[in-house]
Amino acid sequence: MYAFIAGSVSWIEDDAVIVQSNGLGLRIRVLPQLISSLTEGAKVELYLHHLVREDSEALVGFTSRDQERLFATLLDVSGVGPKVALALLGTHGAETLRRGLVDGDEKLLATAPGVGRRLAARIILELRDRIARDAAEVSGTADAPRSAGGSDLAAALRSLGFPPRDARELAALVEADPALRSAPLDERLRAALRERA
Secondary structure, eight states: OOOOOEEEEEEEOOEEEEEETTTTTEEEEEEHHHHHHOOOTTTEEEEEEEOSSSSOOOEEEESHHHHHHHHHHHHTTTTTTTHHHHHHHHHHHHHHHHHHHTTOOHHEEEEETTTOHHHHHHHHHHHHHHHHHHHHHHHHOOOOOOGGHHHHHHHHHHHTTTTHHHHHHHHHHHSSSSSTSSSSSHHHHHHHHHHHH
């Protein structure tokens, strides 16, 4: 229903901002980092996620479509509600969180408020392959044949936020292992993230 808003900040609350646009003010929950960077009257553009429950409705806003999509993906996991999804994104950011999911890093996820080891394990179990597959699709290599030098792996690493040089070096390191050379992309991606750790 709601996808995007551009307007000015009317006022700021503990976990939300009131954004005025065309005479309408909307209360939008946002990440704590964004609240601390905003001031009243500031111009803001947010990608919105509309939460509908039996007894309430709420808007959650993000500065990028990537954050909003990852938030929606996290909500697909049983036991993860908006509060936990926001805590994960607020604690780690989208890129680090994606890397942690693909790498199966339970300790990293469990550092977010409200996320214990058991929930972290469930989130990884449900999202690990999906996030790796999404990274491959974003890089445009999900169904493409592998080109020389692991460029499909390097592209997937770049889509997870690695600088191009680091992505190429990690891809070369993984491709140097004969056991991994013919492995599927998501398996090589996890191996690259383990090398980085």
